[in-house]
Each structure stands twice: as C-alpha cells, then as structure tokens.
Amino acid sequence: MESAIKTVVTTFLSSARGKENLDGGGFQKLVKKQLGGLMQDANCSSAVKEMQQGLDANKDGKVSFQEYLTLIGYLANALSQSKTGAAQDAS
Numbered sequence: 487m488e489s490a491i492k493t494v495v496t497t498f499l500s501s502a503r504g505k506e507n508l509d510g511g512g513f514q515k516l517v518k519k520q521l522g523g524l525m526q527d528a529n530c531s532s533a534v535k536e537m538q539q540g541l542d543a544n545k546d547g548k549v550s551f552q553e554y555l556t557l558i559g560y561l562a563n564a565l566s567q568s569k570t571g572a573a574q575d576a577s
Contacts, residue, residue: 498554507548513538524561 501516502508508516517525517534527533541553 494555494558495551498551507546507550508554509548510535510538513549521557521561524565 497516497520498508501512501520503512514531514534517528517537522528527537537557538549541549541556543553543556544550
C-alpha cells in the first residue's frame, strides 16, 4: 500500500514538473502515459479535456493534487467494482 501511495504522489509531482498544479498539457500526458491501461478514452484529447474540466472544482483551468485524487479515487472504485463483479460472475 505504501508503494502505491508513493507512486500516486510521485507520478503527479513529476507530471507537474515542480508546480503545484497540472496544466492542460501535463494532465493530457499523465492520463495518456500513466492511466491509459485503466481508461478507454485516455488517447482521446477531447475526452481527457472534458475529464479535466470535470475535475477542476475551483475552475482555475488546472488540476491540483486534490482534484487529481478525485480521479484516482474514481478509478480505484471502478476497478474494485469490476473485480468484485468478475469474482461474483465466476462463482
């Protein structure tokens, strides 16, 4: 668990390049490179931009770490539900 948390933090910080927030381009790259295996629209620029706008709670045009965690939480929940559903289907 500790290494997973470190990975989430390190991925955000390296994508933000020392800044507090991810701009549009940084968010696009992070989603495409790091989350492509979990998200089917990761390569669709318009879908990622729409996702960024949905995460941008304070409407500053950037994704903060807290807003990024909202996405990670959503993805973790979706993955958990898909694994739970697959386990129930196998029973």
